[in-house]
Amino acid sequence: MAKVALLIGVSEYGADISSLLAATKDVEAIQRVLQNPEMGGFAETDITVLKNPNRQEMEDAIYRLFANRQKEDVLLFYFSGHGIKDENCKLYLSNCTTRKENGKLVKHSAVAASVLNENMNESKSERQVVILDCCFSGAIARDLTPRDDSTVNLQEELGGKGRAILTSSTSTQYSFEQEGSELSIYTRYLVEGIEKGAADKDGDGWISVDELHEYASIKVKQEAPAMTPKIYPVEEGYKIYLAKAPKGDPKLIYRKLVQELTKEGGGEIHELDRITLQVKQENLQLALEEANSIEAEVLKPYQEYKRKLQKYEEAFCKATESDSTLSDQTRAKLKRLQELLVLRDEDINPIEARINEIQHSKIIDYRDEDTAKIEVPIIAEQPPTRYLVNPSRRPNSNFIQYIGACIIGVIGLFIGGTVVYFLKPKDPSQPIVQLINSCAKEQYSLGDRISFGDKILLRQDTNPDKEAGVKAFFNGDCNTAISKFQTYRAAQANLSDPETLIYLNNAKARQKGNWLKIAVSVPIGTNPNVAKEMLRGVAQAQNEVNSSGGINGKALEVAIANDDNDPNIASNIIATKFVNDPSILAVVGHNSTEVSNKAGEVYKGNGLVMIAPTSFDPNLTDLSRKYIFRTAPTNDFFAEKLSKFIKTTSKPNILICIDSASGYQNFKSYFRTNIEAAGGIVNPKDCNISDNTNFDPVISEAKNSNANGLLLAFPVDKIQKGLEVVKANRGQLPLFGYPSLYTQQTLADGKATVDGMVLAVPWHPQAFPDNPFSQNAQELWGGPVNWRTATTYDATKAIIAGLRKSNTREGLQQVLHSPSFSADGATGKIQFSPSGDRINNPVFLVKVQKKISTNKYDFVLLP
Structure with a gap:
């Protein structure tokens, strides 16, 4: 028995047919897995x-594939390129x-499917597999809708004994290349199914044709629901085995469980x-x-599907802003985008319905010349009742409506709601009264890990007002939430709580009905003080931008996440959740270097910007991680600054x-290089706080080997x-410290x-x-802040400045990487190098x- 394959990929075409960059890559990938023993x-x-190839080369190769074969031979024909239909809907394979x-196919310039069929019929092989990764509508003119009757009967054209025909789409659908991927969608998952063994559904160690197609089909539908891969097995065709799969492989077992969950x-x-x-x-x-x-x-x-939904949502929002009634031309443009994104009507309908509902539920501010606006305060802590009436028509046909509105307004005073009235004689069909006392509801089902305002994460900072505000936010009652959060913050003792200020701004954003979302991840469970220091930076930047009109008119909403400084929680739960939510445009965080590195891999691999404000490891950013940035210096800057100060010591x-x-070895290495360049040395005694339990002998032995300084470098949670x-x-030894020691805990416990x-x-x-920044922070928080607040503020300011230029994930990272990008922050001008590191990072020395x-200590700036 022989196993023979013909793989054809056509990427290059003439001027009247668009190129397909992935086609030749497709055949290389298929070849790789097929010839792997x-x-x-x-x-x-x-x-x-x-x-x-040209037409003759294709036909000759097809002949050689099927000619002179035996009954048990397995023959595989694979084609990636344009599939074109003639006026009779007969299929042709392009070259x-x-x-x-x-606009019509010149038939003799392509290979008719009938040629393939004739060679298959004449072959003695009873195990023949055909895989066609192509569309059947010809060109990639996504703005043309195929006719419903434009079908190709593949079973009729290619059917036969012991055959299986696999196609990437139906006879009236397009097949698509994937943006940003080297391979077309269908082929990518065919290869993955074989390469990972994941297509072996029954676990028998073999991948049959039907198993392979089912695996690829499910994956394609998850990512591009408008594509419908098909299989046409004839007699025993579905039982043809194409590849082996490892039995009992731990990775395969784990993959199947992940797929199931x-x-x-x-x-x-x-x-x-x-x-x-x-x-x-x-x-x-x-x-x-x-x-x-x-x-x-x-x-x-799944993530790619959500990314496409986000793209469509962005386009639909822009379309409704400029053309609220959606003209035929605007609708045609949206339809073209929908087809390019491979989305069905049932995918986009919920998006359009939700956006339309938001648009209709906004408080409308009429600005035309014949409409007046009257605002009448209701009661304390409640927004004013707003009446929109037409004064020129008030005494006439709308007088009764006007009186009725006033009566209902009085009722509003008692129920404490926000009542908005529209009396617009030009449009008698328009509702006279509209009651708005709610806002969008959205929560993450991750326990106490992520919150927009629907749960309290800083449990040590709460009281009945804050709890009532969170409950109201959860129920979609933004008026009450705003009132309760404001009451909570009115107490001087609660000013330092940044969580509530973020929730307050989130509630206002949702009430406004037009916002952009980012996230911040901090170690609330393991170090709430550090978490609050970072959250104050985000909250201050959010409060400033929202108070000044938002980002191009859109308010900024912030999701708070608690990662406990745990790399696994940060990457597997927090980061994964954020990349899967297409509305999250960027992330500020995480705190520790180890956590930032781990989560950064998830963000980088899924195209979500992360700006790390407190991680100093040089390995976090590099030229290949275009979505990872930082607003803090790297370890080499700190090592250089300290070594220059220490070198004044004799030897x-x-x-x-x-x-x-x-992972603080790289800091030690940088410091060693700098101190040795200054004529000093690093003491050979090992001092590792993870291993040692008694440090008295460590200090004693170091002193015996002439140590004259002690440098401490460890994370904040240590x-x-x-x-x-x-x-x-x-x-006994003068002390020097890493930035992580700049905490109130150091001062309070160390004394x-x-x-x-x-x-x-x-x-x-x-x-x-x-x-x-410093003075504003003092007023906002009722006390001084530290460097974590400043660098986190800068990270948020950079994101805000970037979102003013582009409010898409990809566009944001491009803006941040632009040489012309800059933003003003607490630490001066913010700009990023190609690696994502901050340009011209300042470093300062402070002394306890x-x-x-008093009996208290403080960090004082050294000249």
């Missing part, structure tokens, strides 16, 4: 590949010389299922990186205590452990033991005396000093 098992010599005249979750993996997957991963002894990669592959078609010999488990080193030091410690930080209020006449 662990997959397709086709001998290399038994696979013929034709790229951009590089195929052409049209006056994702299907149950409607394209998402719920938090409870995350625990199931974690247990499965551990039982299978599967590396976390492999598990994440598998999940990303399984989720990809520096510095003991470095780090947390090796959190401060308590790190301060044990400080206590063991007992003032006199940290007196005199010098830290390198990216911001201090005294370093920017003319910048309004005791406040005069």
Whole structure:
């Protein structure tokens, strides 16, 4: 028995037929999996590949594929290119010389499907497989709608004993290349099904034709629902085996579980299922990186589908803004986009209905010359009742309506609602009274991980007013939510709570009915103080932009996420949720380097901008991670600043205590390079807060080897452990610190033991005396802020500036990468290098000093 394949890909065409960039890549991918001995098992010599052949070359190769074969031979014909129909709806396969005249196919320039059929019928092989990844409507003129009767009967044309015909779409549908992908959609999932073994549905170690098609078909429908791959098995055709699959492979077992859970979750993996997957991963002894990669592959078609829905929603919003009645021309443009995105009417109808409902539920502010607006306050804490009436017609036909509106307005005073009245004589059919006392409802089903205002994440900062505001927000009652949040913030003791200010702005955004969404992820569960420091930066930037008219008229809404500084939670739950929500345009965060790196992989792989405000690891950003940015300096800047200060010591010999488990080795390496260049050394004694439990001998041995300085570098959630080193030091060695030690915990717990410690930080209020940020923050929060608030503020300001230029994910990252981009922040002008790092990052030195006449300590800027 022989296994023989002919693979044809046609990318290049004449001027009257559009090119297909993916077609030749398709055949390369199919060839790769077919000739792999662990997959397709086709001998290399038994696979013929034709790229951009002419008609005669194609027909000769088809003849050779089917001629002189035996009954048991498996023959595979694969074609990727344009499928073209003639006026009788007969199918033709294109080649590089195929052409049209006056819009009609020149038949002798293409290969008729009948030629393929004749050669198949004359062959002795009873196991023949045909895979056609092409459309049957000819050109890629997406604005032309195929006629309902333009069908091709493939079974009639290509049917026969022991055959299977697989197509990427029906006879009246287009087949599509995927934007940003090297392969066409259908072929990509055929290859994935074989390469990953995922198409082996029954787990018998073999992939049959029907299993392969079913796998690819499901994936295509998830990503491009307007495509309907078809299979036409004849007699035993569906039982033809094309490839092998590994039996008992842990990766394949894990993939099938992910597929099952994702299907149950409607394209998402719920938090409870995350625990199931974690247990499965551990039982299978599967590396976390492999598990994440598998999940990303399984989720990809769902994410791509959501991306397309977002594209259509953006277009529909713009269309209704400029053409509210949707003229025939506007509707035709939307239809063209819909077809390009491979979306069905049932996919876009909910989007249009939702946008139309939002548009109709907005408070309309008539500005034409014959309409007057009267505002009458209701009661304290409630917005005014607004009457819109036509004064010129009030005494006449609308007088009774006007009186009726006033009566209902009085009722509104008692129920405390917001009543909006429209009396517009020009349009008698328009409703006279419209009651609006609600706003959009949207919550994430991730427990206490993510909130727009529907749940309290900072549980230590709450009271009945805040709880009532959150409850109202959850129920879609934005008036009450706004009132309660404002009452909560009116108390001086609650001013420092940034969560409530974000929720207040979110409620106002939803009440307005026109907003853009971003997210911020912070370690609320493990370090609420650091979380609040970061949230204050986001909240201050959000409050400023919304108070000044928003982003091109759209308010900014912020989702708050709690990642607990846990890399797995951040990547598998938070980041995955955000990339799957197409309305989230960017993410600020995460806090620690390890968490930012892990989550950054998810954002980078799915095209969502992340700006890290507190991560210093140089490995976070590089030229290949075009969606990852940062507003804080990298470790080499801090190492250089500290080493320059320390080199004034005679022959520096510095003991470095780090947390090796959190990846601080690169900082140690940078510091070593700088201090050695200054004539000093790093003490050879190992000091690792993850390993050591008693630091007294560590300090003693370092001193015995002439150590004359102690440098501390570890993450913020290890401060308590790190301060044990400080206590063991007992003032023997001068102290130097990493920016993470700039916390109130360091001052409160360290007290006199940290007196005199010098830290390198990216911001201090005294370093920017003319910048309004510090004073505004003082007034907004009722007290001073630190560098985390400043760099997070800058990250949010950069996103806001970028969204003014483009409010799409891809457009935002392009704006941020532009050499002309800049934004004014707390730390000066914000610009990004091609790697995504901040250009001209400032670094300052601060020193812990005791406040005069107190027992308290503070960080003071060094000159």
